[in-house]
Every structure is written in C-alpha cells, then in structure tokens.
Amino acid sequence: MLGENHLLTQEFPEYLAAIIELKSTNSTFCKMAKRYHQLDHQIRGLESNEVPISDEHFLELKAERAALKDQLYQLLVAHSKLPS
Incomplete structure (x- = not known):
C-alpha cells in the first residue's frame, strides 16, 4: 500500500516494551532503528x-x-528470550 507507515511499534506491537528498552540500552539496535525510520520516511x-x-x-x-x-x-x- 502506498504511503503506508511502517513504524516498528506498529509492525511489532507485541514487542513494544522491548523496542523502548533496546532503543535506550542497545546502541546497535538504536542506530539500526533510526536508519529504518529514515528509510521508511524517505520511501513514504x-x-x-x-x-x-x-x-x-x-x-x-x-x-x-x-x-x-x-x-x-x-x-x-x-x-525477549533473555531471562529477566
């Protein structure tokens, strides 16, 4: 679908807490998520x-x-598979 938003929180709502946590604690995840959002914005x-x-x-x-x-x-x- 043209112009469809592909936010990570919409694509993976079951991982909302993990997305929030990893964005603030994992620099690799954070960089990748930023690039993903840049690409999504550019494509849309x-x-x-x-x-x-x-x-x-x-x-x-x-x-x-x-x-x-x-x-x-x-x-x-x-x-999500890591022990708490």
Whole structure:
C-alpha cells in the first residue's frame, strides 16, 4: 500500500516494551532503528509526492528497509528470550 507507515511499534506491537528498552540500552539496535525510520520516511515521501526516481533505486531503498526490519526483529526476539 502506498504511503503506508511502517513504524516498528506498529509492525511489532507485541514487542513494544522491548523496542523502548533496546532503543535506550542497545546502541546497535538504536542506530539500526533510526536508519529504518529514515528509510521508511524517505520511501513514504517518495510514494506520496510521486517524486521521480529510478525503479532500481526505489527497490534498493525498500530492500534495505526490509533487511533492517528482519535484523531488528531478530534482535527483538533474542532480547525477549533473555531471562529477566
């Protein structure tokens, strides 16, 4: 869907507490989450404003966002399995 927001908290609502915690305690997660949000904002802007961009570049942006989402998910799952 064009212009759809892919916030981590909307994509993974079951990991809300882990997202908040990792953003403040894990610098790797925080950097990756910031890049993910930058990409999401950029992609939504390109879609909603119909900015001319090559298909190749647009697909690269979306592929990077998807790869980051997968990596962030893995970190969330691993964090959630740690004993409290």
